[in-house]
Amino acid sequence: MIEPLFPRELQLLGIVVLGALLAWVMRLIRAQRLGLRDSLLWLVSTGMALLLVTFPGLLWAVTRLLGVKVPANALFALAILYTLVNILAGALGASRNAEQIRRLAQECALLRAEIDALRTDQRDRG
Amino acid sequence: MRVLAVVPAYNEAKALRPVIEGLYRTGACDVCVVDDASTDGTADVARRLGAVVLRSPVNLGIGGAVQTGYLWAHHHGYDVAVQVDGDGQHDPAALPALLAPVLAGTADLAIGSRFLEAGGYRSTALRRSGIRYLSWFLRLRTGARVTDPTSGFRAAGPRALALFARLYPSDYPEPESIAVAVRAGLRVVEVPVRMAARAHGVSSIDAARTAYYLAKVSLALLLLPRRARGASGGAATP
Numbered sequence: 001m002i003e004p005l006f007p008r009e010l011q012l013l014g015i016v017v018l019g020a021l022l023a024w025v026m027r028l029i030r031a032q033r034l035g036l037r038d039s040l041l042w043l044v045s046t047g048m049a050l051l052l053v054t055f056p057g058l059l060w061a062v063t064r065l066l067g068v069k070v071p072a073n074a075l076f077a078l079a080i081l082y083t084l085v086n087i088l089a090g091a092l093g094a095s096r097n098a099e100q101i102r103r104l105a106q107e108c109a110l111l112r113a114e115i116d117a118l119r120t121d122q123r124d125r126g
Numbered sequence: 127m128r129v130l131a132v133v134p135a136y137n138e139a140k141a142l143r144p145v146i147e148g149l150y151r152t153g154a155c156d157v158c159v160v161d162d163a164s165t166d167g168t169a170d171v172a173r174r175l176g177a178v179v180l181r182s183p184v185n186l187g188i189g190g191a192v193q194t195g196y197l198w199a200h201h202h203g204y205d206v207a208v209q210v211d212g213d214g215q216h217d218p219a220a221l222p223a224l225l226a227p228v229l230a231g232t233a234d235l236a237i238g239s240r241f242l243e244a245g246g247y248r249s250t251a252l253r254r255s256g257i258r259y260l261s262w263f264l265r266l267r268t269g270a271r272v273t274d275p276t277s278g279f280r281a282a283g284p285r286a287l288a289l290f291a292r293l294y295p296s297d298y299p300e301p302e303s304i305a306v307a308v309r310a311g312l313r314v315v316e317v318p319v320r321m322a323a324r325a326h327g328v329s330s331i332d333a334a335r336t337a338y339y340l341a342k343v344s345l346a347l348l349l350l351p352r353r354a355r356g357a358s359g360g361a362a363t364p
Contacts, residue, residue, distance in 0.1 A: 102186055102296070106194045109160070109180040113198065116179065 006056070014053040022046045041089050045082050052078070127205040127229055129155040131221070132195030134188055134278075135212030136162040139171045145210065146175045148218030154225060155208060158198055162191040168212075188278070189299035193290065196282070200291035207290075208281045215247075216279040220319040227315050228283040234312035235286040237272060237304070238279035238319035246320030256340050260301050267347045268308040272316060275301040279319055286312055295346065298339055302346045309350060 006014075025042050028034035052059050063074040131149045135142055142159070149157050159172035163185040172179045180194050192209055199207040206228055210216045220238060227233040240246055241257075248254060260275045278300055282290055289310050295302040307314055 101184070102190045105182045105184050105186055106190065106197060109182045109194050110198055110201065113158075113178055113180050116173075 011053060011056065015050065018046060018050040018053060022050060038089070038093055041086060045086060049078075049082060128203065129206045129208060129225065130195070130199040130202075130204040131155040131157045131208045131210050131218075132192060132199065133157065133159045133172075133177070133210050133212045134162060134191040134195065135159055135164065135168050135172070136185070136191070137164045137166045137168060138212040139164070139166045139168045141214040142168060142171050142212050143175065145212055145214055145216075145218060146172060146177055149210065149221065150176075152218055152221045154221055156204075158195055159212065160191040160195045162186055162188075187297050189294055189296040192278075192299065193294035196287060196290040196294065199287055204287070205284050206281060207287050209278055211278050215321050215323070217320055217322065220279070220317075224279065224281045224317050224319065227317065228281045231283075232313070233315040234283045235304070235307050235314045236281040237274065237277050237314065237316050238321075239272070239274035239277055239316040240319060240321045241273040242316060242318035243320075247323045248321075253336060256336055259340065260343060263344060263347055264301055264305060267350070268305045270304055270308045270314055272304055272314065274316065275304055277319075277321075279321070285310075293351070298343050298346070301343050302350075305347055305350055 022043070025034065025039055025046065029036060029039050052062070059071060059075065062078070063071045066074055066077075068074040068077070133142070133145060133149070146157055146159070149155060156178070157176075158178040158180060159168070161169040161172065161179055161181040163182050169179045169181050178198070180198055182191065182194060186194070195209070196207055206225065208221060208225065210218060210221070216238065224236050224238050227236045240248055249257070257274065257276055261273055264270055264272055264275050286307055289307060289312065290303065293306060295306070304314060
């Protein structure tokens with residue numbers, strides 16, 4: 001019998017918190033406030049976290065696989081990794097948006113100049 | 127060959143007039159001012175003087191602004207684009223000398239260097255050593271021998287023009303764009319020019335930001351893009 005990693009109350013709290021997060025993400029998607037593309041990573045990673053908390057045996061297996069002595073450390077490492085990956089995904093999205101905004105602003109500037117030129121043409125002719 | 131002078135300007139209403147007039151006096155080029163969302167009437171000054179005005183709705187920074195000019199040149203059939211700062215640092219009278227190697231077909235990109243000949247404004251000692259370091263690092267990374275890699279006074283021939291319309295770095299773009307050009311197989315030369323201290327306003331790179339500038343540019347030179355990302359840029363035509 002393996003020693004439980006955390007007390008049952010704590011496990012329950014983890015399940016509730018992660019479940020709420022998952023439900024929130026799904027609600028945001030259904031309300032079309034979060035694009036599916038940007039939320040897939042959240043859904044998958046939060047789902048996996050939920051799985052690990054619900055079945056701590058899995059966490060033990062991961063701990064043994066990684067060769068970590070204290071399971072709590074493996075838990076922390078996974079939690080930090082989860083956070084970092086999701087932050088990086090957010091930064092990627094921000095970079096993509098910045099690039100697109102730059103292109104759009106440039107296109108605006110070019111089109112404005114084309115309109116200026118057309119107006120001048122028209123005035124000269126009229 | 128049709129030549130377009132691209133003048134990036136951010137709140138340069140006071141300094142812009144002599145720059146544009148000087149450019150027209152050379153008789154060598156059309157003039158287009160890229161107004162990077164100025165709030166001081168820069169666009170009106172440029173328009174009154176007869177320049178084409180490319181006015182961005184948001185501040186893009188020097189890289190994005192300059193690229194807008196390259197896009198305009200590219201779409202409108204210009205063969206050569208010359209970058210000239212709107213703040214009066216660059217003497218428009220030096221334009222023919224800068225254009226010469228590009229028009230003669232011996233270079234794809236000509237960079238105006240203030241260090242090849244004595245005289246003119248050469249910046250502070252701190253920034254000069256920063257520039258020397260960048261020059262060394264650029265040579266290390268690409269083999270390019272450029273004494274003034276931060277110079278924004280440059281002439282781009284047809285190949286460089288097409289490249290920069292598609293790919294131009296965003297912030298502190300000057301050294302990185304040289305690297306991009308060299309990596310794309312373009313011939314880069316330097317031409318001695320004199321520069322002046324800014325007539326008005328403050329430089330976008332003050333002393334405190336020099337270290338940040340050097341770190342950022344070094345990183346950019348370390349992580350040069352493998353190839354130009356083509357899909358997103360340069361496709362739109364008026």
